[in-house]
Amino acid sequence: MSAPITWLESLTNTTSSGQLLTAAKSGDCASSSCGSSSRPTDMDSATWEKVKDHPCFSEEAHHYFARMHVAVAPACNIQCNYCNRKYDCANESRPGVVSEKLTPDQALRKVIAVANEVPQLSVLGIAGPGDACYDWKKTRATFERVASEIPDIKLCISTNGLALPEHVDELAEMNISHVTITINMVDPAVGEKIYPWIFYGHRRYTGIAAAKILHEQQMLGLEMLSERGILTKINSVMIPGVNDQHLIEVNKWVKERGAFLHNVMPLISEPAHGTWFGLAGQRGPNALELKAFQDRLEGGAKLMRHCRQCRADAVGLLGADRGQEFTLDQIPLELDYDGGKRHAYREVVARIRDDHSAAKKEAIATVASVNIPGSLQVAVATKGGGRINEHFGHAKEFQVYEASQTGIKFVGHRKVEPYCHGGWGEDATLGDIIAALEGIDFVLCARIGDCPKKQLLEAGIQATDAFGYDYIEAAISALYATKHGSDRSQLTA
Template identity: 35%
Template sequence: MLKTIDFNRHPCFNAKVKGQYGRVHLPVAPKCNIQCNYCNRKYDCVNESRPGVTSTILSPEQALYYMGKVLEKEPRISVAGIAGPGDPFANADETLTTMRLIRKTYPDTILCLASNGLNLEPHVPELAEIGVSHVTVTVNAVDPEVTKNIYSWVRDGKILYRGLQGAELLLARQLSAIEKLKRYGITVKINTIVIPGINDHHILDVAETMKKLGADLLNCMAMFPNADTVFEDVPEPSKPTMIALRNQAEKFLPQMRHCTRCRADAVGLLDDDKTDEMRGCLSACANLPKHAEARRPHVAVATLEGILVNQHLGEATRFQIWGEDGKGGYTLVEERPAPPAGGGAQRWFNICRILDDCRAILVNDLGESPKTTLTNKGIKPVTMTGFIEKGLEAVYTGKGLAGLQGRMHKCSSKGACVGTGTGCG
């Protein structure tokens, strides 16, 4: 599939095509796991044009619908990216779901991400599997003594780190992520924010280290002072300073000199921006149902023989996938194997991935953990007994399921369904 994609159509990585092809940034990642001293994230701002700013936030399904509207307006869009307004991997579920939806619906689209790298490394194999070909990592220093002055805090899970401890953790994660990205054949651009008096003496060290890791491109970006930040009074580096730094850093890595410092909801060509023009459409998409049923045409069923809904979620070794037949009835589309038993909560995420085109799943019963996971992923769990067709009718017509509720058989601790990822949860 990916062999048919022309990766030269990425305008940020190939300046020669910036007037021919464009990008859309899908703002699905509001949360961030670090606090940069130069960054002020704004989720409802229309007046500023810089990273970390967006006029709204989209769910993955809303982003997919918006992507279609963008392509109707500007068919030269060749790249779909996620660049905030927070970090993609502080919002990993939303990020990966969005990338999968875009890849499935628009298979020729180049997929890219921009991250601080803190939580990137564990997701690299999945990014490669989806077909994310370009990743940008912001690395502002390769010496923790420098890094510690650039970030107020670094949050890893529920633990907040400050000072040198946070700087050491962030740098270690960044280096590991970049090395793994290259091992999986992903093109890597490094963004380095040049901050006078903080890291401007250190840029060549960054360039040299990134070259050793195999990075493909370096984008030295002048820091623009932002109000209400720690560095709001730090002056912007001069243009001669930036020219000199780029020329020196070019001894190690090719330089990006055409960066437009895109918003998290930017859309259009780099020299023909459509962000303002598409803002009304973006806002309208944000008001759609978060899990658009039109993008989920099917219903999954846990059944033993294909007639009745008579299996618990955790007991099912396969799922029947049903859809409307266009004649007022329903048709069996296919059967899909369930993930292997075991794996704890990860099994429920794997089921969601297998059923990503399903709006609901008919089961005899399920536990609270998978119920929550399915619901959060936009798949409605419907517990019932009776004929599959009755359940399908209820889901597709919106009629109540009260008449279908019956006596549920309980999970047996002697069987496969034991509530630990091998069964119903």
């Protein structure tokens, strides 16, 4: 097992590009060849090159790389019953939410600022706050400006798909390699319960007619993208009693039309957000319901389970939004791009990913060799890098893994409010965390105090910091191997 080093923190906190470059050059491998062993065995090399540093299209990549959304496309051509773009809280993570809208020139300034300070940045996306394809002139202008300054950054858009077909050729010409389409139905009868209206061909449509047009455009756009080799991710919002069972059919349709990933997300429907569903009392699925449904879809289109339902101005690693650090009032008017940190970071990460991949393979082999029925559900406090490197009291989310004889797989995440505030733990917050960890057997973290550990144990959840800074899979395999062993108590001591 690798030495427990906090490499991610040391890289992101480095202020000197020279120091990062020195670290990168100290190894004996180049970024073009390193990291190859981390490619999944079921993925060809060409596809791996497209997704290996895209945190939304690769679960493995999301441990290392960051994305950035710029809010340049406010206009939208459909209304969704789960959407209200007017509500904004800096602490929430919800699609369509932004603190400030940008012009293409402002977006370029912000991207340069982030690229200079966040070495993990690999992807620029436009996800609204309206629709990137409908507000196309601003989307295109932004991408053109950024591509001219930072040519190695991946470009992607998120769209509802209604205006997508008319821009597919332009997307291909501009080398936009990844597209996310939100598809919540393939039956217009279901769609009319989700979409009150659409605006298409200079007309407003409602009811079945609106849902039928939207469905046809979405399928056409997906097929056109697949024909051109552009990777597609399909987002679907799981709405209990409306489209939850229907998403099984959606999964089949998008797989047949070449979708790379299918991401089933829970409906966010707090009444405070002012959405139609929220005000009508429509509930979203809980974590266990979402996981159970995702499990039913295994064998269909490949599933994405690490989505954080990001804001339209999100910045940073998934689950660690830094957008509020880069508002326009904090960014100088004149900036030059310096790619030193980003390039050095990629060199270092390439070597680390090889090390992580080897540890992961060893862990999976260990789990497969243990003849234990059932599975183990493990929640991990992590800052990234594939390591257990977050204090229990500081965690804003826990990443959830499932270990069984079939392997170790990431199955989701549970958002929480941090337990510690100013060095003190909040009992009410701990109660909420315990509720959020329903169904979890173990919690792994870098540090945890005796009090929260005891209360978790009383709730049937064992917590330990014995594996602090180890690779996640290595720690989980050790837990799994001793699940019924006599030394299990030593792991939680």
